[in-house]
Amino acid sequence: MAYVGLPFAHDLFVSYSHGDDGAGAAYLQPWSAAFVKALEQELRVERKFRLDLRIFLDRDHRPGQGVDPMSPLTEQLRRQISDSALLVVLMSPDYLASTWCTEERNWWCEHQKQLGLPLDERIAVVKIWPTEPEPWPASLADSRGHPLVGFTFHSSVSGAIRPLGWTEVPGTFGSDFRKELLGIVGQLAPRLTALKIRLDERLRAAAEVTRLAQAGGQSIYLHGRADQALAWEKAGITLTDSGYLVVPGSPDAVKDDPQKINEVREQRVEMLSSCDALLLLGTADGRALDADLVVVGKHDRQSARSRSNRLLPCGLLNTVGPAITTPVRTATARIVQADWIDGTLENWTGQVQQWLLEKSAQLEPKT
Structure with missing residues (x-):
């Protein structure tokens, strides 16, 4: 060669x-x-x-x-x-x-x-x-x-x-x-x-x-906070039952110390770099969701993309419903290129598959 x-x-x-x-x-x-x-x-x-x-x-x-x-x-x-x-x-x-x-x-x-x-x-x-x-x-x-x-x-x-x-x-x-x-x-x-x-x-x-177009098997970073453990666990099990690989093995710990926060973020970026997609867990804690959209969905994701040179699509898994889909939050999600996925539906993982398929089409070479 x-x-x-x-x-x-x-x-x-x-x-x-x-x-x-x-x-x-x-x-x-x-x-x-x-x-x-x-x-x-x-x-x-x-x-x-x-x-x-x-x-x-x-x-x-x-x-x-x-x-x-x-x-x-x-x-x-x-x-x-x-x-x-x-x-x-x-x-x-x-x-x-x-x-x-x-x-x-x-x-x-x-x-x-x-x-x-x-x-x-x-x-x-x-x-x-x-x-x-x-x-x-x-x-x-x-x-x-x-x-x-x-x-x-x-x-x-x-x-x-x-x-x-x-x-x-x-x-x-x-x-x-x-x-x-x-x-x-x-x-x-x-x-x-x-x-x-x-x-x-x-x-x-x-x-x-x-990889993105295949029916299951992709590695998905499911981001949620430790105080959202029950919702995170439910979403993670649903994804794995549908054939997806979910990381990390538990929701992110919430730290107050700046050094610890940076350590958590570095670990997150490192793991994100080897994943195919990012899902942000959307719960009733709107303040936490707003911070996650900017910190994880934008900054940490950009760092991971720079390391891996991957598209790394980002989705916001709405487990609550209309209560968290405020105009400002919807606009913020659009700016950071996070797509909404309705996690309140019974078979919401079908949306994940369609979402990844659509993202793969964006990567098709234009000749």
Whole structure:
């Protein structure tokens, strides 16, 4: 698996033209392969890339398919291209003239749309040969239609333009090549890391969607105070009988000492961080409920969300009825994003299941 993780098997796909003359000579292939090897070595200098970095380079030489090839990409090659996170183009006149390279590029771009991933900052153009005034592909242009800036990677050698390090293949590349290569590495490395973070978040969100949408089994933090023990116990048993995991094992102790209060809150946040949802017990003690909405439903929940990076939906379980649904309290609950659940109904846990299902829909990725 690639460093960036699923759904990709490769971190980079390097697309290039072999520079084929139609008679079997591949003018650009040896240099391109050496460039990719050097690129991989420099990326692996960073420890985080050392073990997991994966680069895909199509090394197969296809005589006659370097310019205007008619044969489509093989299914195996399509899979390899699709499984690549970033696209690196070795730009040359041969690349622009190659239908094969065009199909590679278009296939990669189309697959990213299917994955719901934008192309921004995921294509690097390495200009190994001047291409002006060749037409520039739309997928390699910015929103204004201007060609991507890319990296200039060629120079004049005795009056002839050639890729950097052209005269050093198959030996060791010199300092000019290495210096410019580090500029490319300096751009690719953070892009790989940013994409990895984004993909990890997508996987986490997908797992949370699945967890919240399932019929029971979620872990619910049922918050109540020790002086509400009977109501808390009744609600907790009802939830566990319906297949939910209820924590903590008893209502929160009421403390007067500031240090003890902070200790209780820290324990609460720690446990909340591993839960799927929070339910605040609403009893006839309106003052306690008001404080719990702000302290637990807002502040402690925010702290737990920061630690766990979870949605952690909050519900207010009304065990009393209309007496506690005052306009101000209802508005406060709305501000702290606490949803009301009518705990006076006989089968109120069905509301909990529907509530969690609706919350899971909010996490569905928008593509």
